[in-house]
Amino acid sequence: MRLRVGFILRSVIVIATFLGLVVLWSSLSPIEPWKSNRPNAPNLLPKNDIADQFKPVVPWPHVEGVEVDLDSIRQKNRGDDKLVPGKPAGGAQNQQNVIQKQYVTFKPHTNVYSAPVLRKGTLGNFELKEPEPHGVQDGPGEGAKPFVLGAEYHEAAQASIKEFGFNMVASDMISLDRTISDIRHEECKYWHYDDNLLTSSVIIVFHNEGWSTLMRTVHSVIKRTPRRYLAEIVMIDDFSNKVHLKERLEEYIKQWNGLVKLHRNEKREGLIQARSIGAHVATLGQVLIYLDAHCEVAANWYAPLVAPISKDRTVCTVPLIDYIDGSDYTIEPQQGGDEDGLARGAWDWSLLWKRVPLSSREKAKRKHKTEPYRSPAMAGGLFAIERDFFFELGLYDPGLQIWGGENFEISYKIWQCGGQLLFVPCSRVGHIYRLQGWQGNPPPAHVGSSPTLKNYVRVVEVWWDDYKDYFYASRPETLTLAYGDISQLKKFREEHRCKSFKWFMEEIAYDIPMNYPLPPKNVEWGEVRGYETSYCIDSMGHTNGGNVEIGPCHRMGGNQLFRINEANQLMQYDQCLTKGPDGSAVIVTHCNMNENTEWRYFKDLHRFTHIPTGRCLDRSDILHKVFIADCDTSKSTQKWEMNNIVAV
Incomplete structure (x- = not known):
């Protein structure tokens, strides 16, 4: 009996001790916030x-x-x-x-990054402490000094320009590691950047590029990019057939032990879709940096370009693009812009790329003149964007073909769907522009068609809303142009609550109508053909003061496509026909809404009257000249007709 009582007492003590420990443990354990039953608990409904x-x-x-x-x-x-x-x-x-x-489905920004700091007088932490080594001491083109070939090279140089668009004879004599002049604003040298920068994949798309201009691009990136941030260079060969871009290229890039990768497209994709392919191939870097195949990056180009993205993943950045002369390989800043040479990317209403000076409104947003600033659009060849963000945006519209319009599409998509596009004054990249005489290299399947115009139409139909009417006023030949299915693009915009083009024009691109006024409605458009002849007015590609001429009608639009609008302007793109300095010749000049309202077309009389003088538009088919003369109803050379031309 005593044994049984003792057993019971010990059992009670053990159970009581266990229960006490449970209570003590419960009192010490925190209550998870999401389980709280308090009526005033935050973030709960x-x-x-x-x-x-x-x-x-x-x-x-x-x-x-x-x-x-x-x-x-x-x-x-x-x-x-x-x-x-x-x-x-x-x-x-x-x-x-x-x-x-306000709902946005971007991934959250997780990289911790401090804003750059300007310390005047203290050299920036990413600046070189010693001068950059020369490619070849006092060699051709070193320091971006002009390299001019002798007359004995003229024929070979012209042949290379026709084939590649540049003087490849001169380029091949210049070191791939040459030094270039530092044309940055002095203030750029004193910016200090958090070293927690994102890493990057540099993507270079090429098709039948000349050897030295292509490889100088690669060399400059490797030479002037801190190695810890350069994850890879991805070269996308868009179905080249040049011998020097085959085995020679594959062997040459082996010297970098896998840093430089080569992907070959199995068919010609065109620049736009090849860039999207590059985004898929480049997997190592957090940021994608696109460069054209004929560039040279400048001193400390990387940190200023990637710093804004490291701080905010929805920012896309563009370096200042300097002009490399494709003949002598000198480098200088692009012309235009404000007093510091700063400009914003823009367009006229026919979607031609333009640059407008940095406005006072944008300057007021910055404390220092070398800080990044907002731009409505980019030129498209050179930019940096966080890789995942680019995929969230859907990359480029898969319906855009070859080249043209993709720069506007990605710019509108970034701005209207919640991102930002910034130009970065302290990041500079030189770019070689094709010289006159280049034969081009369009895919055979697209010769004679208008892929760029189709691209433009796709872009305005998706992003411009009611503003698209201004595009069609400027490009009436595209009114019936088939542009493919855009339903998925419109669905994307709707589902992701991208903002209206009106918002974009008022908040971001407010200065474009100041420089390129909204076009009035057209009265007539098409080729301006001599009545019952096969001769048409042709701008010959001239702008801002060049004479218009008479030439055989080719029915391809372009330089022979004009329109006359309700404001009495006879126009081609953003150029207006007006009276030349001699009072007789007809020239083209940038349209001024207040000054160039000077033509009236009398369709029944087949006559163009110059309103300020009361004279008539006349021509000489033999001398190929267009001029203003006293009106004479008996002169057949003063009779004209406008025939619509439809793009295909």
């Missing part, structure tokens, strides 16, 4: 309320959606919940609308 109803709309391609900070939105818009006399208490629904409008 009753089941089936707004927070429960709001779900990610549609994820960006390959990326999960991310919930927004509801509290910050409520605080920012707390006035929505206030009752207004005579207004229904619809605050909850209004709040939901606000949340949905």
